[in-house]
Amino acid sequence: MGEFDLIARFFQRPAHRAAGHVALGVGDDCALLQPAPGTQLAISCDMLVEGRHFLPDVDPTTLGHKALAVNLSDLAACGAKPLAFTLALALPRADEAWLAGFARGLFALADAHGCELIGGDTTQGPRNICITVFGEVPVVNGRSQALLxxxxxxxxxxxxxxxxxxxxxxxxxxxxxxxxxxxxxxxxxxxxxxxxxxxxxxxxxxxxxxxxxxxxxxxxxxxxxxxxxxxxxxxxxxxxxxxxxxxxxxxxxxxxxxxxxxxxxxxxxxxxxxxxxxxxxxxxxxxxxxxxxxxxxxxxxxxxxxxxxxxxxxxxxxxxxxxxxxxxxxxxxxxx
The missing domain is CATH 3.90.650.10 (PurM-like C-terminal domain)
Structure with a gap:
């Protein structure tokens, strides 16, 4: 299974909100987000490294959940509504069972929060997961409502x-x-x-x-x-x-x-x-x-x-x- 087959099989899905904040998702050189009028984008990035942030034998479904959860937690601390995220994934090999479990946990949490996967990257190497998440906070009378x-x-x-x-x-x-x-x-x-x-x-x-x-x-x-x-x-x-x-x-x-x-x-x-x-x-x-x-x-x-x-x-x-x-x-x- 090649890199693009891996992406298409496990991580590419029809956009759930094509008419909303995600104007263009997975499949192009860039994704396109359209924030609602009167809002700011809140952006955060977290990396999880095997042996440092998670144990090698962790269940891939729970790991998929945690990989996104730690980023959504940053949005929560800012008072931001989740919009979308990107996923950069390094894997020692394309293990189909592992990928299926990881994607299942990842998307279950993403769907629960209406947060769309809009792009990313894959490569071979020590297992490493890097997610960048995007959210929005309202601006009222010129003042951001973000929690700082x-x-x-x-x-x-x-x-x-x-x-x-x-x-x-x-x-x-x-x-x-x-x-x-x-x-x-x-x-x-x-x-x-x-x-x-x-x-x-x-x-x-x-x-x-x-x-x-x-x-x-x-x-x-x-x-x-x-x-x-x-x-x-x-x-x-x-x-x-x-x-x-x-x-x-x-x-x-x-x-x-x-x-x-x-x-x-x-x-x-x-x-x-x-x-x-x-x-x-x-x-x-x-x-x-x-x-x-x-x-x-x-x-x-x-x-x-x-x-x-x-x-x-x-x-x-x-x-x-x-x-x-x-x-x-x-x-x-x-x-x-």
Whole structure:
């Protein structure tokens, strides 16, 4: 099977929205997008490398899902509606069974979000997946409605969706670093390999949140990007935050109970620095608390207030007694 046969068989489909945003899709030297009047294009790109971002034996269907999900998560953090994406795929060989599973997972998520594959590239080499995703955000009275990292202000509340830390637990188990009960691993593995991009929440937070970012490398590390861009600081009560997060996502679930029964130091490391969560971390003024909860309900996404934005630069972690929390919670860095 040649390169163009591979593309035609597994990745070329009739455009679902020929009269809408995608004027020309797969099959030409360039795709053509037609954004709606009064909108901006939001563009993001993520690369997944075998052995670095996913295990060699991962199910190709779940990998197809995750490859697109991590990009949709970036659109969610910007409050952007998904439009289309490109796919660059390097493969050691044209394995038809692998390609069929990968395409199945990829397109299932793409169709769920109305996001069209419009082009890309294939080549032979170590397995590598690179997706560029395109979304749109409205411009109202000349002002973009995009959620940015730079909008947090002193006095704002700090929120996170879902429960960070579960993906890291699964990764440690799959790497043989931790043993998990049989009724716990499947749910945690799904959080690692099939994360849910919080697109609906991101859209609901437009005009509500002051700043946002998706949690991919670890909650505290990604919070640091907001604090730097917004030139401010933050305080998080780690005990209250972790307990509240667990209660918000349903503390009766076995995987949540398992995490919450771990020593507090391990809970902190997992929730604050675990990575691969693809949840949304965002700030909003106290006057918007009702609106935040309304956005959470509208998107069917648990959201927890975990701290506050402050004038003094830096990040302060305190325990239930208000005492500083010791420990280093380093987020993932490819070149550290």
């Amino acid at each position: 990292r730079s909008g947090a202000r002193p006095g704002d509340d700090l929120y996170v969706s879902g429960m960070p830390g579960q993906a890291r637990l699964a990764l440690e188990a799959l790497q043989g670093q931790r043993s998990l009960p049989a009724d716990v691993l499947p749910a945690l593995r799904q959080r690692l390999e099939q994360p849910t991009p919080r697109v609906a929440l991101g859209l609901a937070l437009r005009g509500v949140a002051s700043a946002a970012i998706d949690v991919s490398d670890g909650l505290l590390g990604d919070l640091g990007h907001i604090l730097k861009a917004s030139a401010c600081g933050a305080t998080i009560n780690t005990s209250d935050a972790i307990n509240s997060i667990a209660a918000g996502v349903d503390s009766t679930r076995p995987e949540v109970q398992f995490l919450m029964q771990l020593p507090i130091e391990q809970q902190q490391a997992l929730v604050l620095a675990g990575g691969d969560d693809y949840e949304l971390l965002f700030s909003a003024p106290p006057t918007a608390r009702a609106a935040v909860q309304a956005a959470a309900r509208a998107s069917a996404t648990p959201v927890t207030r975990i701290g506050s934005i402050e004038t003094t630069p830096g990040l302060r972690l305190v325990d239930a007694q208000g005492q500083p929390v010791s420990g280093r919670f380093a987020s993932f860095d490819h070149f550290a």
